[in-house]
Amino acid sequence: MVRNYDPISKSETGQYLEERKFDRLLITEVKSLIKEYDIVYDPEVIIPWDNSLAKDIWRAGYELFLRVGGYNMSTKRRIIFDEFEVKSALKNLPSEIIVGEGDYRRVMRHRNVEDLTEPLFETGPTGTVVSEDIYLETMMAFAKEDFVDALGAGSITTVNGQEVKVGSPTEIVAAVHQAALSREALRKVGKPGMHINDVAITTPWAKMAAVDEGWGIRKTDSMLVAQMIELKTSYEHMALAEFMLRRGLIVSNLMTPIWGGYGGTSAGTALVTVAEHLFGLMVYGALKHFLSLTHYLTLNNTSRETLWVVSTVGQALALNTKIISLHDCYTTHGPGTYELLYEVAAGAVTATVSGLHGTGIGSAGGRYADHETGVEGRLYGEVMKHSVKFSRKDANDLVKEILKLYEERIREAKGAVPGKSIRELYDLRKITPTQEWWGMYLTVRKKLMDIGIPLD
Numbered sequence: 111m112v113r114n115y116d117p118i119s120k121s122e123t124g125q126y127l128e129e130r131k132f133d134r135l136l137i138t139e140v141k142s143l144i145k146e147y148d149i150v151y152d153p154e155v156i157i158p159w160d161n162s163l164a165k166d167i168w169r170a171g172y173e174l175f176l177r178v179g180g181y182n183m184s185t186k187r188r189i190i191f192d193e194f195e196v197k198s199a200l201k202n203l204p205s206e207i208i209v210g211e212g213d214y215r216r217v218m219r220h221r222n223v224e225d226l227t228e229p230l231f232e233t234g235p236t237g238t239v240v241s242e243d244i245y246l247e248t249m250m251a252f253a254k255e256d257f258v259d260a261l262g263a264g265s266i267t268t269v270n271g272q273e274v275k276v277g278s279p280t281e282i283v284a285a286v287h288q289a290a291l292s293r294e295a296l297r298k299v300g301k302p303g304m305h306i307n308d309v310a311i312t313t314p315w316a317k318m319a320a321v322d323e324g325w326g327i328r329k330t331d332s333m334l335v336a337q338m339i340e341l342k343t344s345y346e347h348m349a350l351a352e353f354m355l356r357r358g359l360i361v362s363n364l365m366t367p368i369w370g371g372y373g374g375t376s377a378g379t380a381l382v383t384v385a386e387h388l389f390g391l392m393v394y395g396a397l398k399h400f401l402s403l404t405h406y407l408t409l410n411n412t413s414r415e416t417l418w419v420v421s422t423v424g425q426a427l428a429l430n431t432k433i434i435s436l437h438d439c440y441t442t443h444g445p446g447t448y449e450l451l452y453e454v455a456a457g458a459v460t461a462t463v464s465g466l467h468g469t470g471i472g473s474a475g476g477r478y479a480d481h482e483t484g485v486e487g488r489l490y491g492e493v494m495k496h497s498v499k500f501s502r503k504d505a506n507d508l509v510k511e512i513l514k515l516y517e518e519r520i521r522e523a524k525g526a527v528p529g530k531s532i533r534e535l536y537d538l539r540k541i542t543p544t545q546e547w548w549g550m551y552l553t554v555r556k557k558l559m560d561i562g563i564p565l566d
Contacts, residue, residue, distance in 0.1 A: 124179070199391055222465055229467040231260075238472065238473070242266050259305070260306065265311070307469065368406050369403055409442060411438075437469065442523055450471075456513060459500065
């Protein structure tokens, strides 16, 4: 990504503003633009098929970014871009990137709405804590599955029994350890060239130590550079992005807009999410974007009101840009529950027809250690790759049917439902799911086929 502007200089010369005042500015402008563009959430049309709504959300989100910009928490200054700079960056953005190498080299392309080309799917523990003693086995459980194009990362809290403390040298040790184990997991399942999408460490500079062509993160891999809520960064995060750009690595922009936060509910969250894609492009030079919004109550993005955001933002980007974005699927329910699998299926259908690729799964909101398995990853990828056959209107009908199978349980739960751990659901010596968990997957798979998803 070649930039003809300097976000570092903008971080030094932009308007000085207390963080709470920046937040108020964002809230005010979101409300104004919702009214100006008359953006309305319709709970019966989860996947809109009229392009006009997506275009309005794009224009409003674009205008929001121009009006508000972003915020550097290190300098307490706004980072503002003019329209010429944003248009230039969007024009020069490549429409495809290469991930992985050898037999597992994949071309990740910008997708359009109702695109007939299969999306790529990246999966792993998605930042969830994984116990040190089963980190390798957990990564293998994801990497070995069919329908998977890239491996995600989990997080560890100990290395050789020593606690990993945020901001300490132990984070470097942990980052190196995770990267090496991810490579080893791929080797053990016979997929050595597969793309790795991150090293899940809190402090940005610790990730830099994990870059090594021999045993760690390669140029065909990527790492996530996070935004803070909402539209915020720091010099630590900008430094990581700069390091990656200079090393030729793929920068992935991780955004976590909160449904029910500064953007308000569905309409405002959609505008903030569009703006955060632009922020990641302009400040980080990101070529991949992780659309990872979270509902403030249910800790997922597979509820009706958040799936609407996923769809409308995906369509807004697909119809108006070359941006490559991935639905980062987070669920309320954890492994060992039917509801998790239905949440995953609804997310996969929604993302596919809306022009997105896929990543995840953040089971049970990513809150519980060792509560992630390859089975839910497999189902998301399988449903996603078979959903290219649907129109948006047909997909909307399908998702509404799937919602009937878990929506009420989400309302009743009022928070994450842990389910069972991978230790309970897998034989970790053989890296295979138990008969119970595999049987639940087969039951859900048959139900989805009865609903109309052609998985055979």
